Amino acid sequence: MEKEQETRALLRKKFLKSILFAKDKEVVFxxxxxxxxxxxxxxxxxxxxxxxxxxxxxxxxxxxxxxxxTSDIISYTVDLPKDNTT
Known part of the structure; x- marks a missing residue:
């Protein structure tokens, strides 16, 4: 049960990071x-x-x-910024 909680917490954290990343960006739904x-x-x-x-x-x-x-959304896509540090 503890492993399941850890997995859920990790997924929630990743989801919240994706939401923060998407703010004010163009998104395709x-x-x-x-x-x-x-x-x-x-x-x-x-x-x-x-x-x-x-x-x-x-x-x-x-x-x-x-x-x-969100029940109408199958997926959404946000473009990652290009890394110009080569």
Whole structure:
């Protein structure tokens, strides 16, 4: 049971780091019904049940601010910054 708790804690920590990394970055959301939308990740609630997105580009047009339900999201992608230190 302790190993399971450690695993859950590690997954939660990684998830929270990904949320912090995504803040104010362009994110591609893959939704159910084979829909893809693009927007700027702003924040999410504690659970997280909803994600606040700015300048959401949808097939129907652009929405200034929108709440996406996490139950509608299959995955999201954030581009990593390029490392120019070579």
């Amino acid at each position: 893959n939704l159910h019904e084979n829909t893809t939308v693009l927007g700027k990740f702003k924040s999410c609630d504690y659970d997280p049940v909803q994600i606040l997105v700015a300048d959401l580009q949808t097939p129907s047009g652009t929405i200034n601010e929108a709440l996406l339900r």
